[in-house]
Amino acid sequence: MKEDGSALVICLMVLLTLSLMATAALQVSNIDIRISKNYKDNVQAGYAAEAGLEKMIDSFKRGDTNGDTAVNSSDTVNANNDLDGNGVIDFTQILVNGNNLGSSAGRITVNSGDMRALIWVDATDAPVSVTIYSRGNPSGTHSYEELAQSIGCSASSIINGAINNAP
Numbered sequence: 001m002k003e004d005g006s007a008l009v010i011c012l013m014v015l016l017t018l019s020l021m022a023t024a025a026l027q028v029s030n031i032d033i034r035i036s037k038n039y040k041d042n043v044q045a046g047y048a049a050e051a052g053l054e055k056m057i058d059s060f061k062r063g064d065t066n067g068d069t070a071v072n073s074s075d076t077v078n079a080n081n082d083l084d085g086n087g088v089i090d091f092t093q094i095l096v097n098g099n100n101l102g103s104s105a106g107r108i109t110v111n112s113g114d115m116r117a118l119i120w121v122d123a124t125d126a127p128v129s130v131t132i133y134s135r136g137n138p139s140g141t142h143s144y145e146e147l148a149q150s151i152g153c154s155a156s157s158i159i160n161g162a163i164n165n166a167p
């Protein structure tokens with residue numbers, strides 16, 4: 001009778017130990033999953049920032065639809081030069097607040113699937129150079145990566161002409 005009792009106690013202790021070990025293992029794998037998700041979000045944010053940067057440069061180059069090297073109201077708004085679809089050619093939209101980076105008016109949000117890039121331009125040094133910023137951010141996450149690229153306007157006659165002739 002006495003031995004039966006101690007067998008039960010031992011059995012319960014073994015069970016308790018096993019469930020503690022299982023709980024610890026679950027916690028470790030939860031942490032692993034979160035680390036992997038953060039890494040994945042950061043990598044995707046980096047790609048979104050890169051894609052945004054390239055799309056913006058392309059949009060600038062395609063802003064001039066009538067080939068007069070200026071981007072203004074005489075050009076046609078289309079999907080290539082109006083990435084955020086607000087009816088304003090991105091180049092002129094950004095110049096509105098090119099020297100005011102804190103303002104949202106000159107910023108452009110490019111959505112592509114569940115990826116998003118927020119783009120703005122520091123045109124303080126125009127027409128010598130402009131710096132394009134692109135912040136990639138997968139939707140539903142707090143992860144973001146930011147890239148910046150300076151473009152010497154003398155290296156691109158289209159951008160140079162656009163800045164000099166923008167309204």
Ligand SMILES: [Ca+2]
Nearest residue numbers: 064066068070
């Ligand atoms: Ca033009």
Ligand SMILES: [Ca+2]
Nearest residue numbers: 082088089090
């Ligand atoms: Ca636009």
